[in-house]
Amino acid sequence: MKILTVVGARPQFIKAAAVSRVIRKHHREVLVHTGQHYDRNMSKVFFEELNIPEPDYNLGVGSGSHGRQTGTMLIKLEEVYEKEKPDLVLVYGDTNSTLAGALCASKLLIPVAHVEAGLRSFNMEMPEEQNRVLTDHISNILFVPTKSAEKNLKGEGIKKGIYNVGDVMFDAILDFKKLAENRSEIIRDLHLEGREYVLATIHRAENTNHIKRLGDIVSALNECGRTIVLPLHPRTKKYMSDYGLKFNKNVKVTDPVGYLEMINLEMNSQKIVTDSGGVQKEAFFMKKPCITLRDETEWVETVENGWNKIVGTDRKKILDAILNFTPSKKQENIFGDGKASVKIMKVLDR
Missing domain, CATH: 3.40.50.2000 (Glycogen Phosphorylase B;)
Incomplete structure (x- = not known):
């Protein structure tokens, strides 16, 4: 065939x-x-x-x-x-x-x-x-x-x-997790050894193409007082420049990273903030609390299981989740x- x-x-x-x-x-x-x-x-x-x-x-x-x-x-x-x-x-x-x-x-x-x-x-x-x-x-x-x-x-x-x-993404995680463990140089390069950090990704058009939504996300990350690691999507980079938005020093912006480096960053993070469907799942696979920058999600099981919190782009909700959100129960096998x-x-x- x-x-x-x-x-x-x-x-x-x-x-x-x-x-x-x-x-x-x-x-x-x-x-x-x-x-x-x-x-x-x-x-x-x-x-x-x-x-x-x-x-x-x-x-x-x-x-x-x-x-x-x-x-x-x-x-x-x-x-x-x-x-x-x-x-x-x-x-x-x-x-x-x-x-x-x-x-x-x-x-x-x-x-x-x-x-x-x-x-x-x-x-x-x-x-x-x-x-x-x-x-x-x-x-x-x-x-x-x-x-x-x-x-x-x-x-x-x-x-x-x-x-x-x-x-199938669970298959991929199981296949590549050991390889990803060897990509710790990204932790060293970002001077993150021994430090707690929150990993963030922003790329969806519903967020990047609207100055109010993207501006509120940027403000929340700037104001949270935590170290944020943000591999920046080309689209997000373009719109931030167009809107005149900038990150504070607590946000470590990097170029987009490879899959294995991303898995390594996820494995070593404290929490994950994202508008990506795939990263929501990866957070669940890594047993990391996930904060989703959308008004809804297709991965409803991660929310029902207590490991994913939907906050939209409300600045106060994002801040509160970064500082206070913890999973409410033990993970179930849903994937x-x-x-x-x-x-x-x-x-x-x-």
């Missing part, structure tokens, strides 16, 4: 690292990188350090408006699909690359498998939510990571092709057994 995998953004590289390793033991895989993330620290470094095979195609789409970016992907993907004639297209997550990969395959009557299906924030103003819903409704095989994701799909009338395999990739392969074999 020839499986064509479409990736384009950091979280998808991580998931593909776990799943592609299993796929290639049994079948031929054609790996297509749309180029949605093109900065070296957001893209190529992940292929290098996670030992992901070099993409067979790099479409070089780059940045742009949602419509232009998705449209360009569709045009270029169609050429690849018609040339490669895959038996199945595999897509991950909720990016424009996800939607373009699934929609192009569906138009060409190629079966689509969606890894991380069924997630819902129930906020259709989010581009990610639109991508998730549309991708799920044109997919033939839906690999869900949690029980609530399965429930969401059935509530939308999707009854067939659903497989609860667990979370599977770390063998999602093997289960995905068994389903595809059938």
Whole structure:
């Protein structure tokens, strides 16, 4: 069987690292990188350090408006699909690359498998939510990571092709945690040895593209009195410059870091503040209290389990959570057994 995998953004590289390793033991895989993330620290470094095979195609789409970016992907993907004639297209997550990969395959009557299906924030103003819903409704095989994701799909009338395999990012954490422990040079370089710090990430357009929301986040981080480590996303850096926002000295700003360095920073942090869905999960895997800079989350289980607090971008709520939030109960096993990739392969074999 020839499986064509479409990736384009950091979280998808991580998931593909776990799943592609299993796929290639049994079948031929054609790996297509749309180029949605093109900065070296957001893209190529992940292929290098996670030992992901070099993409067979790099479409070089780059940045742009949602419509232009998705449209360009569709045009270029169609050429690849018609040339490669895959038996199945595999897509991950909720990016424009996800939607373009699934929609192009569906138009060409190629079966689509969606890894991380069924997630819902129930906020259709989010581009990610639109991508998730549309991708799920044109997919033939839906690999869900949690029980609530399965429930969401059935509530939308999707009854067939659903497989609860667990979370592939949990697979990746188990695979790469030991390697990440050896990346402690980032702790040394940032002069963090023996110091407590809070790790932060900010990248979602709903926060970066609005001066009030981003300004309140920056103010809270500046005023909390804690050491904050912030690998700064290129989009966030641009908007901070546009808005004239600056961090105080307690916020240690770095360039985007590789996956293994990020895991090392997570492992050694006191708490994590983020608007990233993937980092919310990684915080849970690392048993770190998570403070989410959004008004809702698709990872509702982490909130229900008491390890994730939703604060939006309210300055006072962010400050209070950084200073006072602690998990309310012991973690439950909500993301599977770390063998999602093997289960995905068994389903595809059938």
